[in-house]
Amino acid sequence: MDLKNTTHKTIIGAAQNMHQIDSNSIDLVVTSPPYPMIEMWDDIMALQNPKIATALTNNEPHLAFELMHLELDKIWKEVARVLKDGGFACINIGDATRTINSNFALYPNHARIISAFQELDIPNLPNIIWRKQTNAPNKFMGSGMLPAGAYVTLEHEWVLIFRKGGKREFKKPEDKLRRQESSFFWEERNIWFSDLWDLKGTKQKIDNSKSRKRSAAYPFELPYRLINMYSLQNDVVLDPFLGTGTTALAAMTAQRNSIGYEIDPKFLEVINENIQTTSLADLNSNIDNRINSHREFIINRQKDPKKKDIKHFNAHLNLPVVTSQEKNIRLHYLNEIINEDDQFRATYVEYSPSEDGLPHVLKKSINQAALSKL
Structure with missing residues (x-):
């Protein structure tokens, strides 16, 4: 196993049939599908089943909602x-208002997807609410200050x-x-495994697309957290709705392999350009x-007299850690992203405190004096 x-492979095609992937071969799925009943996705959904367009034209929203989800059910x-x-x-989904x-x-898209997975005998675990930051001055819908x-x-x-x-x-x-x-x-555990995330959204406009003009992409931090939470280095991550390639x-940044499906062939150029133009420095900044x-x-914790002394040390990172489970953490920088025909290959170098210019902390001196030099 080469760590x-x-x-990182992109497959152009509908994820309703992922015949290129063997059964029981994927470690983690991280994705965000088109949101049923959000108007920007009507045409894509209708291409999967023309009855969806008919239901919308005939003002039958609940039928359209169910028909859209029946298409997603095939992917689940x-x-x-x-x-x-x-x-x-891990599925990022928003409910729709219309x-x-x-x-x-x-x-309620989230409830309908939970029902679909229950039918597949795959249980739902505690979910995360992503509270999207907004600067909109007039957020409320309806009659302002008037009741009812x-x-x-x-x-x-x-x-x-x-x-x-x-x-x-x-x-x-x-x-x-x-x-x-x-x-x-x-x-990180304490933040990531909270059931409420407060993350800013990301730019939705796509300047170089020959197809749709908005991406509906989630911010990088969202899949990056999930990948670190629910997979191991060198695992395989699947995104059935790859979009612009954020997953x-x-x-890549988390040192996992990936496979992505994108139904729109015109988006392959967007995905490849996004991967090739994102700088290694930006990715390694994570x-x-x-x-x-x-x-x-660590510094702030050691300043608090109410906190216990830190007794564990990670030699790979040259840093104190709170628990023994953190002692073997190894992090790697992306060294190169190489375009090899139908996929990308990423290479890595191990993080080194001396190479990064960070001061060393002596393993035998994990105390306030040593920490003050960090």
Whole structure:
């Protein structure tokens, strides 16, 4: 197993049939499908089933909603097939609000997807509410300050978490070590595994697309967190709705392999350009941010007299850590992203405190004096 290289493949085609992927071969799915009943996705949905367009034309929104989800159900069935036992599926989805035939209503996409996975005998685990930051001055819908006419503002989306089968097992010594090396920091755990995320959205306009002009992409931080939370280095991450390639970039940065499906062939150029023009420095800054945030956390923790002394040390990062489970964390910088015909290959170099110019902390001196020099 080569931990210094990962591969990233884009497949153009509908994810309703992912015949290129073997059953029980994917470690993690991270994706965001088209949101049923959001108008920008009507045409793409109708291409899958013309009855969707007919239902909308005939002012039958609940029929259109169900027909759209029946198309997504085909993809969730494929997700269930390709996932390994113990593998996770993380699905970012927003509910939709829409006025049809003068009737305003909410269409609960998240609930319908949960039902679909339950039918596949894949249980839903506790989910994440993504509260999207907005600067809109007039957020409320309806009649302003007058009662019995306004609607609650819809400012959140969902990250639904599913796991196929029971807990993933790590029986081989090399898998146990890889799990330890893929660990996250104690303070990251406390933030990432909260059920409420407050992340800014990302730019939606696509300047170089020959197809749609808005991407509906999620911010890089969202798949990057999920990939670190639910997979190991060198695992395979699947995105059945690749879009502009954000999941692939996050997988590269987290040192995972990736496969993405995109139904629109005109989007291949967008995906490839996005991967090729995103600078290594920008991607590697995510590693720097994790390390710098941890160093700052350690310093602040040691300043608090109410906190216990830190007794553990990670020699790879040359930093104190809160728990023994963090002692073997290894982080790698992207070294190169190479376009090899029908896929990209990423190479890595291990993070080194001396190469980065960060001061060393002596392993035998994990105390306030040493930490003050960090």
